[in-house]
Amino acid sequence: MENVNTKRLFVASCLALLVTAITFAIRARIEGVFTDDYGLSKEQVGRAFGPAFWGFAVAMFVGGYFIDIVKTKTIVWMAFGMHLVGIVLLLFAKDMTSLFISNVFIGLGNGSVEAACNPLVATIFPDQKTKMLNRFHVWFPGGIVIGSLLAALIMDQLNLPWQVLVSMLFIPLAIYGFLFLGQKIPETERVATGVTYKEMMRNVGAPFTITIAVIFMILVATVPSISDEITGKAALPLIIVAVIAVLIIIEGRVVNKVTLLFPFIFFCMLLTASTELGTTQWINALLAENGIHPMIILAVVTGIMAVGRYFAGGLIHRLNPAGVLLGSSIISFAGLLLLSISGGPIMTVLSAAVFAVGVCYFWPTMIGVTSEYVPKSGALGMSILGGAGFVATSMVLPIMGKSIETAGAQITLRNMSVLPLILIVAFIILYIIVRKGKSEAA
Numbered sequence: 001m002e003n004v005n006t007k008r009l010f011v012a013s014c015l016a017l018l019v020t021a022i023t024f025a026i027r028a029r030i031e032g033v034f035t036d037d038y039g040l041s042k043e044q045v046g047r048a049f050g051p052a053f054w055g056f057a058v059a060m061f062v063g064g065y066f067i068d069i070v071k072t073k074t075i076v077w078m079a080f081g082m083h084l085v086g087i088v089l090l091l092f093a094k095d096m097t098s099l100f101i102s103n104v105f106i107g108l109g110n111g112s113v114e115a116a117c118n119p120l121v122a123t124i125f126p127d128q129k130t131k132m133l134n135r136f137h138v139w140f141p142g143g144i145v146i147g148s149l150l151a152a153l154i155m156d157q158l159n160l161p162w163q164v165l166v167s168m169l170f171i172p173l174a175i176y177g178f179l180f181l182g183q184k185i186p187e188t189e190r191v192a193t194g195v196t197y198k199e200m201m202r203n204v205g206a207p208f209t210i211t212i213a214v215i216f217m218i219l220v221a222t223v224p225s226i227s228d229e230i231t232g233k234a235a236l237p238l239i240i241v242a243v244i245a246v247l248i249i250i251e252g253r254v255v256n257k258v259t260l261l262f263p264f265i266f267f268c269m270l271l272t273a274s275t276e277l278g279t280t281q282w283i284n285a286l287l288a289e290n291g292i293h294p295m296i297i298l299a300v301v302t303g304i305m306a307v308g309r310y311f312a313g314g315l316i317h318r319l320n321p322a323g324v325l326l327g328s329s330i331i332s333f334a335g336l337l338l339l340s341i342s343g344g345p346i347m348t349v350l351s352a353a354v355f356a357v358g359v360c361y362f363w364p365t366m367i368g369v370t371s372e373y374v375p376k377s378g379a380l381g382m383s384i385l386g387g388a389g390f391v392a393t394s395m396v397l398p399i400m401g402k403s404i405e406t407a408g409a410q411i412t413l414r415n416m417s418v419l420p421l422i423l424i425v426a427f428i429i430l431y432i433i434v435r436k437g438k439s440e441a442a
Helices: 006-036 042-049 051-070 072-091 096-124 129-136 139-157 162-167 170-180 197-203 207-222 224-231 236-255 261-281 294-310 312-341 345-359 362-373 375-406 409-416 418-441
Strands: none
Touching (some): 006 042, 006 051, 006 072, 006 096, 006 129, 006 139, 006 170, 042 375, 051 096, 051 207, 072 096, 072 162, 096 129, 129 312, 139 162, 139 294, 197 375, 207 224, 207 375, 224 236, 261 294, 261 312, 261 362, 261 375, 294 312, 294 345, 312 345, 312 418, 375 409
């Protein structure tokens, strides 16, 4: 690409994602500080952490809809500004309200990074999308490794305040801001290939229904009274899901007259993200009694994920993305079951390693599947998927927090294993759809 420094843009994108990832490790470590030192319950902490996920979703949705209007460069600098404000506010957080507000800004910053950088990476590497998206997303688990080791060193070995740990975020923040400064950032792939905005919306299948559904999910995650009203009635959640499914079918098949492949992938993303992020965000509480520091386990899990994602190209080439996702769901199911019965350091590490291999390829491969199999969904499709994954996690966090307090860590892990079990069935269906599509094309 003329006058585009692809290497510098890729490195800058990776460092922006590094900031995002370290915030996840920091939250996993300091949740105990806010329960022990500031008197919050685990459910309250889960709700205060929620904006880091649904704020992520809001930024991704807004970025997906408007990135081609305001340009990728604008979204990049929005990410930088939101990160800066969120980190400063987190340093002064002392109660549920201040923790909640800081996570709103951090979530918006994190979502802006994904909204800008996912389509940017796909644009500057048009012939290696899934491979380079996996390499870009190396820095998510890689950043959690760095963050978890920093947490163990700063707070546990050096006994320094948690604010020192949070302050470490300013270093990668300053570097990625410098690397993006003055650079030419190309138009998204959708614009470059001449796909119209209307066609992009149409290929999402049911953009309006999906957007309304995600807004509703954010309300459920944010407003306790709504959540209690829904969960208090056994049949109501199933009725809501059924209504949303019917509306998606009507908008996708009747109005837009397209396949429902994207909405199906959207549904899968809700479960893959919850499996990965819900478990890792509560790692401190889930594995506190297993005889090994939970931050070490988090470093092991995310370290395996980083290595796996870096070398994802060959595996994806051999199995195809749908096959990788099917294998991942089987292994993550086994990993959660093993973690639910683990009682000592060695068994916990081995079980965590199985879980890490399982969730390793979920996030980037889901984004890659969208880019490859529904390419005309453009930046909007990738942003909707990423946003949906995080808003689903924001719903799962308080549920898991309450479950840990009432049922215990092992039961909570066992219950979470239901999500990859559902995914096994879903990805078998996706694998069949993809193979059928390829045979018809041939």
